[in-house]
Amino acid sequence: xxYLITFSTDxxxxxxxxxxxxxxxxxxxxxxxxxxKMSITSTNIxxxxxMTVARELNVEEKATFEKIIMAHMLNAFPNVDLxxxxxxxxxxxxxxxxxxxxxx
Numbered sequence: 001x002x003y004l005i006t007f008s009t010d011x012x013x014x015x016x017x018x019x020x021x022x023x024x025x026x027x028x029x030x031x032x033x034x035x036x037k038m039s040i041t042s043t044n045i046x047x048x049x050x051m052t053v054a055r056e057l058n059v060e061e062k063a064t065f066e067k068i069i070m071a072h073m074l075n076a077f078p079n080v081d082l083x084x085x086x087x088x089x090x091x092x093x094x095x096x097x098x099x100x101x102x103x104x
Contacts, residue, residue: 002090010081
């Protein structure tokens with residue numbers, strides 16, 4: 001059984017130049033009376049993970065894996081606003097540009 005795990009991140013918190021541009025846009029818009037904040041979220045900065053397990057996970061096991069994976073990801077990327085978007089059964093291959101196979 002395989003699971004596909006995907007993430008998204010706020011690009012402004014990852015790339016200082018993007019954060020500066022977003023601040024400028026948001027300040028300009030506030031001057032026009034628009035107080036909503038623009039942000040840019042990407043799902044392509046951190047590649048998807050494919051996790052292989054011997055059997056389908058039950059709800060508790062899946063929740064445990066989600067916590068462990070997020071703890072490691074947040075530790076690896078401490079200054080990134082990271083969200084796990086999905087942790088779903090993997091049924092179709094990713095497009096070739098999005099993954100590589102390791103062969104020995």
